[in-house]
Amino acid sequence: MWESRDAGREARHFAEVWNIRGTILLDETGAYAARLGIRGVPTNVLVDEHGVVRAVGVTAPADLDAAVDRLLAGPRGFGTAP
Amino acid sequence: MGPVEPTADDGYGGFDRAHRVLAHVRVGMGPEAIAVDVRRRRAFVACSRSDAVTAVDLVRMTPLWRARVGREPIPLIFDAPTGRLFTADARSDTISVLDAATGEPITRIAVGAYPAGLGYHPRLRRIFSGDTAGSTVTVVDVDRLEPIAAIPAGLGAGSIAIDLRRDRGYCANFMAASLTVFDAATLRPLDRIAVGRGPCKTVADPATDRLYVANSLENTVLWLSLADGRIGGRFTVERAPVGVAVSRDGHHVYVCNRGAGTVSVLDARAGAESHRIRVGYGPGDCVVDPATGRLLVSNAGSGSLTVVDRPWLPGPEPPARHPAVGRPLPGFALPDLHTGRIRTTREWAEKKYVINFFASW
Numbered sequence: 001m002w003e004s005r006d007a008g009r010e011a012r013h014f015a016e017v018w019n020i021r022g023t024i025l026l027d028e029t030g031a032y033a034a035r036l037g038i039r040g041v042p043t044n045v046l047v048d049e050h051g052v053v054r055a056v057g058v059t060a061p062a063d064l065d066a067a068v069d070r071l072l073a074g075p076r077g078f079g080t081a082p
Numbered sequence: 083m084g085p086v087e088p089t090a091d092d093g094y095g096g097f098d099r100a101h102r103v104l105a106h107v108r109v110g111m112g113p114e115a116i117a118v119d120v121r122r123r124r125a126f127v128a129c130s131r132s133d134a135v136t137a138v139d140l141v142r143m144t145p146l147w148r149a150r151v152g153r154e155p156i157p158l159i160f161d162a163p164t165g166r167l168f169t170a171d172a173r174s175d176t177i178s179v180l181d182a183a184t185g186e187p188i189t190r191i192a193v194g195a196y197p198a199g200l201g202y203h204p205r206l207r208r209i210f211s212g213d214t215a216g217s218t219v220t221v222v223d224v225d226r227l228e229p230i231a232a233i234p235a236g237l238g239a240g241s242i243a244i245d246l247r248r249d250r251g252y253c254a255n256f257m258a259a260s261l262t263v264f265d266a267a268t269l270r271p272l273d274r275i276a277v278g279r280g281p282c283k284t285v286a287d288p289a290t291d292r293l294y295v296a297n298s299l300e301n302t303v304l305w306l307s308l309a310d311g312r313i314g315g316r317f318t319v320e321r322a323p324v325g326v327a328v329s330r331d332g333h334h335v336y337v338c339n340r341g342a343g344t345v346s347v348l349d350a351r352a353g354a355e356s357h358r359i360r361v362g363y364g365p366g367d368c369v370v371d372p373a374t375g376r377l378l379v380s381n382a383g384s385g386s387l388t389v390v391d392r393p394w395l396p397g398p399e400p401p402a403r404h405p406a407v408g409r410p411l412p413g414f415a416l417p418d419l420h421t422g423r424i425r426t427t428r429e430w431a432e433k434k435y436v437i438n439f440f441a442s443w
Binding site: 012053055 | 111112131300301321322339340341342343344360363364365382383385404405406407408409410411412414416417418419420425427430431432433434435436437438439440441442443
C-alpha cells in the first residue's frame with residue numbers, strides 16, 4: 001500500500017472500510033512502486049515461480065482473470081502477449 | 083473566447099508539433115481538484131492529505147500561498163463574482179470558504195457526511211455538495227454562505243456537473259453506478275440514469291451538449307446527450323479514470339488515469355483516444371486553463387501540479403509494454419500492516435502470485 005501520510009492508520013482504515021483481506025505491506029513513500037516503474041494505483045503485478053514479472057496493470061476483472069489464467073498455464077500462457 | 087488550436091498550416095512544424103510538459107509544481111500532499119482564476123492568472127489546488135488549498139502563479143509556475151482548511155479537501159470551486167474559493171472537507175463534513183486573493187478563511191458551512199464533490203451554478207448562485215456517506219446533495223447559497231436544502235441522491239454521491247442551459251444537475255453515485263438528475267432551480271429530483279461501475283467524475287460540456295462520465299472501475303468514459311439523457315458512446319481509456327476536463331470547443335476530452343500515471347486525450351468527433359500524455363504519479367483531476375488551452379493536472383501520488391502546453395497534440399509514444407515485464411521482480415523488504423514485521427520477496431520464492439498496489443488517496 002502506497003501512502004503519503006499516517007501510512008499505517010490510513011491503510012488500516014481503508015482496508016476496514018473496503019473489507020480488504022490478505023497480506024498488506026506498507027510502501028509508505030511509494031519508493032518500491034517507483035523502482036518497479038509503477039506510476040499510479042490500482043496496479044496489479046503478476047510474478048511467476050522464477051520471480052519474473054509477467055504482467056503489469058490488468059485491474060479490470062476480466063483482464064485480471066485472463067492474466068491469472070495465463071500465469072497458471074505457465075510460460076506458454078503468455079506467448080507474445082504484451 | 084479560448085485559444086485557437088493550431089492547424090496543419092499554422093507554422094508549427096516538425097518537433098514543435100507535440101505537446102510539452104512545461105512544469106511539475108510542488109503543491110502539497112494528495113492534490114485533487116483544481117480551479118482557475120483566469121483574470122489573475124492563478125490556479126488553486128485542493129491538497130487532500132495536507133488539509134490545505136495551495137495557490138499557484140500560472141505565469142511563474144510557482145506556489146503563492148497555502149491555506150489550511152478542514153480535513154481531506156477534495157473538490158474545489160472558484161466563484162469569480164466574490165473572489166471566493168469553496169472546497170469540501172470530506173472528513174470534516176464541511177465546506178471551507180476562502181478569500182482567493184489571500185487564502186484567508188471566511189467561514190465553514192456544515193453539509194452532509196463525507197462531501198467529495200461540488201457542482202456550481204454561477205447564475206443561480208448555488209453550490210451543490212455530493213455527500214458520499216450521506217447519499218445526499220446539499221445545496222448551498224453562495225452569497226449567504228448557508229445550506230438551503232438537501233436532495234436525495236444515490237449511494238456514494240460525489241462528483242456533480244451542472245447543465246447551465248437547462249438548469250439541471252447530475253450527481254455521480256460511485257457505489258450505485260448511477261447518476262441522480264435534479265432540477266438545480268426547484269431542487270426536485272428528476273431521474274436516475276444507470277452508468278458504468280465506479281462513476282468518479284462527471285463533466286457537462288456546453289459546446290457539444292454532452293455529459294461525460296468516468297467509470298473508474300471499468301476503465302471507460304461514456305457520454306450522454308444533455309438534451310435527452312441517452313447514452314451516445316463510450317471510450318476505453320487506461321486504468322482508473324477519475325478526472326475529466328473538456329476543451330472549450332468540445333473537440334478534446336482529457337481523462338486522468340490514476341492507475342497509469344497518464345492522461346488519455348480523446349477526440350470527441352472521431353470517438354476515439356488520440357494519444358496519451360505521461361504526467362505525475364496517480365493523476366486525480368485536471369482542468370483546461372481557458373486563457374491558454376494548457377492542461378493542468380494534479381498528481382495525488384507525486385504531490386504536484388503538471389502543466390501541459392498544447393495538450394491536444396500528440397507526443398512521445400509510450401512503450402508497447404511495461405518495462406518491468408520479463409524482468410526479475412526487484413526484491414522488497416516492507417513492513418506488514420498488521421504485525422509490523424518486515425516481509426521480503428524470499429517468502430514468496432518459487433510461487434506464482436499477484437501484488438496489488440493500491441492507496442487510500
